[in-house]
Amino acid sequence: MNGRVGSKMANRQGLASMFAVTALLFAAVATTFPAECSAHRAADARGHTKGVHSIGVCNGVIGNNLPSPADVVKLYRAKGIGAMRIYAPETNVLRALSGTGIGLLMDVPNENITAFASTPSAAAAWVKAYVQPYPGVSFRYIAVGNEVMDVDAQKNILPALKNLNTALSAAGLDGRGIKVSTALRFDVVTDTFPPSSGVFADDDFMDPIAEYLETTGAPLLANVYPYFAYVGDTTDIRLDYATLQPGTTVTDDGNGLTYTSLFDAMVDSIYAALEDAGTPGVKVVVSETGWPSSGSSAATVQNARTYNQNLINHVGRGTPKRPGPLETYMFAMFNENLKTGDETERHFGLFNPDKSPAYTLSF
Numbered sequence: 001m002n003g004r005v006g007s008k009m010a011n012r013q014g015l016a017s018m019f020a021v022t023a024l025l026f027a028a029v030a031t032t033f034p035a036e037c038s039a040h041r042a043a044d045a046r047g048h049t050k051g052v053h054s055i056g057v058c059n060g061v062i063g064n065n066l067p068s069p070a071d072v073v074k075l076y077r078a079k080g081i082g083a084m085r086i087y088a089p090e091t092n093v094l095r096a097l098s099g100t101g102i103g104l105l106m107d108v109p110n111e112n113i114t115a116f117a118s119t120p121s122a123a124a125a126w127v128k129a130y131v132q133p134y135p136g137v138s139f140r141y142i143a144v145g146n147e148v149m150d151v152d153a154q155k156n157i158l159p160a161l162k163n164l165n166t167a168l169s170a171a172g173l174d175g176r177g178i179k180v181s182t183a184l185r186f187d188v189v190t191d192t193f194p195p196s197s198g199v200f201a202d203d204d205f206m207d208p209i210a211e212y213l214e215t216t217g218a219p220l221l222a223n224v225y226p227y228f229a230y231v232g233d234t235t236d237i238r239l240d241y242a243t244l245q246p247g248t249t250v251t252d253d254g255n256g257l258t259y260t261s262l263f264d265a266m267v268d269s270i271y272a273a274l275e276d277a278g279t280p281g282v283k284v285v286v287s288e289t290g291w292p293s294s295g296s297s298a299a300t301v302q303n304a305r306t307y308n309q310n311l312i313n314h315v316g317r318g319t320p321k322r323p324g325p326l327e328t329y330m331f332a333m334f335n336e337n338l339k340t341g342d343e344t345e346r347h348f349g350l351f352n353p354d355k356s357p358a359y360t361l362s363f
């Protein structure tokens, strides 16, 4: 079974973000107001207000000791986790989700995009096999690909999106409100400091996709990892800023807004890029974010708990540029022992394979 692949982000996203983040911290040092967000935190410190509706968790399956889909879904329900992302159309998970009301973001694996782009009947067959038979599943989004970085493969995304939408309509599923999009790595955006200067690194790739998403009302899905930015530049990025703790305040001279977390700054740079592309109506859904609890000096239980709990408490309020709930999928539900790459890749889980918490979190 495939899923989120390897440790690529640690290398590429970290490096790509380094320049921007270095600039960000020079600004941060100049204007620091330590108590800035304590009032906000108190507002929903238990995570049981609006924020809970904005939080989903990614259900990666690259392990040989993970619970059954039925048990996984039980754990989501017991914890009050309202949405799930899966990286392939896993029919046993779809059956377990049926009737639960848990919202679902489901990926079309990268290796299937070419066929969907060139052959409308391939997209139609997929819809018939994995969407139509599951009227009890609360599909929210279909992600055509995750972090597709190959330039030739990227060209197939837009036609695949179109063919998939056509297939959903032809199957009579318009009424389900399923939005079709693609999940991008954060470094499709460049010039991310200040956030208001964010632009797409490759307009030819992104502008037509953003324009299409605006016509369909689908959000852009983006994987946003302050962790990788932080480990790429620990001398300039402050841990409190990367883990959504109070202490660092950055004013963006371009839009006049004030930032207290790298997460918000990263998301708002995506919004700036969407505006630059002429598509301010496209929303952002954070399709992955997380912090590993072991495997590097920054990957500690304490940092992972701090980041993830603050995130849960935070996303219901959105970002300075887009206040209001920001739908966010945490990566990931379980520690996955068969993931390759850096040691941290096997320690992103909120839970151990035996369903015990990797550390305490309140959803």
Ligand SMILES: *[C@@H]1O[C@H](CO)[C@@H](O)[C@H](O)[C@H]1NC(C)=O
Pocket (backbone or CB within 6 Å): 111, 112, 115, 122, 125, 126
């Ligand atoms: C998706 O790709 C996999 C791997 O190449 C293949 O086995 C499968 O048949 C493809 N599915 C569809 C619906 O094209």
